[in-house]
Amino acid sequence: MAESTGMTAGPDDTGERGLTAGLSGPVRAWIAIASALSVTIAVWIMFGLGHALGLYVPLETEYLYCLIGLLLPLVFLINTVSGQRRSGAVPFYDGLLAAAAFGIPITFAVVSDAMLNEGWEYTAPPYAKVLSYVMWALVLEALRRSAGMTIFVICAVISLYPFYADWAPGLLRAQSTAFDITAGYHIFGSESILGVPMNAFATLVIGFLIFGVALQYTGGGAFFLNLAFALLGTHRGGPGKVAIFSSGLMGSMSGSVITNVLTTGVMSIPAMKRVGFKPAYAGGVEACASTGGVLMPPVMGATAFVMATFIEMPYSEIVLAAAIPSLLYYAGLFLQIDAYAARHGIKGLPAEELPSVRTVMKEGWYFIAVFALLVFMLLYLQREAQAPFYASLLLIVINQISPRHRWDRAKLIRFVQAVGTMLAELAALLAGVGLIIGALTLSGKVGSIAYELVAFAGDNIFLLLVTGAVTSFILGMGMTVTAAYIFLAVTLAPALTTSGLDLMAVHLFMLYWGMVSFITPPVSLGAFAAASIARSDPMKTGLQAMRLGSIIYFLPFFFVLNPALIGRGPAEEVLMVVLSAFAGIVLIAGGLQGYLLGFGVISGGRLVSLACRILLILSGIALALPGNATLGLSHSALLGGGAVLFGLALALAWIARSPRTA
Numbered sequence: 181m182a183e184s185t186g187m188t189a190g191p192d193d194t195g196e197r198g199l200t201a202g203l204s205g206p207v208r209a210w211i212a213i214a215s216a217l218s219v220t221i222a223v224w225i226m227f228g229l230g231h232a233l234g235l236y237v238p239l240e241t242e243y244l245y246c247l248i249g250l251l252l253p254l255v256f257l258i259n260t261v262s263g264q265r266r267s268g269a270v271p272f273y274d275g276l277l278a279a280a281a282f283g284i285p286i287t288f289a290v291v292s293d294a295m296l297n298e299g300w301e302y303t304a305p306p307y308a309k310v311l312s313y314v315m316w317a318l319v320l321e322a323l324r325r326s327a328g329m330t331i332f333v334i335c336a337v338i339s340l341y342p343f344y345a346d347w348a349p350g351l352l353r354a355q356s357t358a359f360d361i362t363a364g365y366h367i368f369g370s371e372s373i374l375g376v377p378m379n380a381f382a383t384l385v386i387g388f389l390i391f392g393v394a395l396q397y398t399g400g401g402a403f404f405l406n407l408a409f410a411l412l413g414t415h416r417g418g419p420g421k422v423a424i425f426s427s428g429l430m431g432s433m434s435g436s437v438i439t440n441v442l443t444t445g446v447m448s449i450p451a452m453k454r455v456g457f458k459p460a461y462a463g464g465v466e467a468c469a470s471t472g473g474v475l476m477p478p479v480m481g482a483t484a485f486v487m488a489t490f491i492e493m494p495y496s497e498i499v500l501a502a503a504i505p506s507l508l509y510y511a512g513l514f515l516q517i518d519a520y521a522a523r524h525g526i527k528g529l530p531a532e533e534l535p536s537v538r539t540v541m542k543e544g545w546y547f548i549a550v551f552a553l554l555v556f557m558l559l560y561l562q563r564e565a566q567a568p569f570y571a572s573l574l575l576i577v578i579n580q581i582s583p584r585h586r587w588d589r590a591k592l593i594r595f596v597q598a599v600g601t602m603l604a605e606l607a608a609l610l611a612g613v614g615l616i617i618g619a620l621t622l623s624g625k626v627g628s629i630a631y632e633l634v635a636f637a638g639d640n641i642f643l644l645l646v647t648g649a650v651t652s653f654i655l656g657m658g659m660t661v662t663a664a665y666i667f668l669a670v671t672l673a674p675a676l677t678t679s680g681l682d683l684m685a686v687h688l689f690m691l692y693w694g695m696v697s698f699i700t701p702p703v704s705l706g707a708f709a710a711a712s713i714a715r716s717d718p719m720k721t722g723l724q725a726m727r728l729g730s731i732i733y734f735l736p737f738f739f740v741l742n743p744a745l746i747g748r749g750p751a752e753e754v755l756m757v758v759l760s761a762f763a764g765i766v767l768i769a770g771g772l773q774g775y776l777l778g779f780g781v782i783s784g785g786r787l788v789s790l791a792c793r794i795l796l797i798l799s800g801i802a803l804a805l806p807g808n809a810t811l812g813l814s815h816s817a818l819l820g821g822g823a824v825l826f827g828l829a830l831a832l833a834w835i836a837r838s839p840r841t842a
Contacts, residue, residue, distance in 0.1 A: 202267035207257050212593055214250045215600025221246055222386045226565045241292045244374050247382055249285035252322050253278035254604035259325040281318045284311050301369035302361055309360050312367040319373055323612030326605040331663055339615035342623045351632045354623045365622045372618025377610035377666055380489035385482050387568030389602050394572045397595045398579040401443050403544035404429045410537045417521025418528030419451035423469045424514055431473015437698045437706040440470035445713045456526040459716035464724030467706040468513055471698045476506045478555050482606060483662045487687050490669050495564040501684050501746040504758055505735050512731035512765045519773035523781055546578040613663045617670050641679050648672050652693030664694040682743040692736040699725035731765060742806030757806045764804025771796030784836025795829035
């Protein structure tokens, strides 16, 4: 729809020279080569080509070291010392760092047999010990450049923990380990940089990252945005609803809140402002919609794949479990936007400015076909590792047949470079976060922390949950969601599951609360990014996002207390819990926005209106909260209490309603 006018979006702008613009030709060439080799090795492993063709089958450690050796150097070539994207020549010292980041892991890959047979994680030869020190420092520096100073400091301090554990206070005290053994465990062991995060990256995440980049470079983002405008643009508050639809799809494939905001927000936020949404409110809508996209199946962010590896469950099970809460979150957001538009008389966009559904589907039908293939392979065939590769291949083949977004040689190279850039930065992050797991495992604190947390809470599940929520939120402010999740999965999750809570629900609980910081001041990075587009006050935008996304604060407690809300339980209980939760969210949205679906504006004096809205929110919480033994309340008791509170709110609103609003 590049030639269309009005509110349609053109092809995704990937830049004239891509993400590596400004770098020298040889550096760009090496980025493309390293990216292509990484993908080739991943395909070789994930499709079992070595076994199928009777050729070489590398050890797992060889595979992981090769990936690190190909991808880690790219961080030093692409990012400057300050962590900014490089736009000039690579200085000699970064060239040396890149060379070391390539040479050391490749050396380890070559000697993997000896490493395993001789137990290098505890008794490495002298030259290997020296290289392990250098490798440790390289991983931390790559982490700092790609993810920022906060997470670097956290990972650096914790990675050294086994060395100073006997000096630590209180429950953190443990027996110290020699520095050389600590380094050997981090670099040669299977629980640190080669642990769960890197394993998830190497066996699951790579394919989905390639798929996300392929969607972006074939115009997928523009298609979903145009489809959203065609379906919802003319409705009441249409641009706000467009933001929900398009950001949900884009966030699902990108796995990044900020990327999502900057991709879809440049179209949806101006459109919202144009029809009457206040700037801060428009920014809040986009921030909430983009945050929810990372929680939306079928392609959730990298954290979901790490979770699948961590709890040893098929990714398809995580997708199915996450579906209901994410739909409820978006339902609450949609209802609030509709209520806001109705209360303030905000209409949609003129139909003549928008594309027709038929035109959009004619030009981009294959995106739907590709998504259908992906979902089929994920949920029916359960081929999580291979599915995104097939989907990416189909998408690129159709793209090359279609003249609209067909790549020439330069665009193909930019696509490969973009894949390498994204893989490199995530590999650096996951290798760095793996140091946390390695440190806690080596020191023996993984199990003891869980025991001590349970003892501290006195077997009080609610106290443990609140502790987990607050900790997830705080970590989410300074770390990526993936990093925060991994830290809590190691330390807090065992305590919660030991208390009798469902394993899947506990891990989703931590994922949700790790996302909360994106829409909650004082940090609210998603809201601040949206505010820059909306030209609104960042703090006001964050407060609006917090109000709009308020459902996200309740949902994790709902499903962790009763896993029926994530589809784990008898069908009749799941159905009852989901329907009552949806009814509760309708009431909560009505109370927050002062407009109840089917009733209209909640009018009357300020005190009466406030009382009605509070009663609606309380009745909604009672309906949405699933009954269980932990709460000491049954479904019927909560439904009855919610019905009584709703009846009081409705009666009060009806009495106070003026003839003018009737």
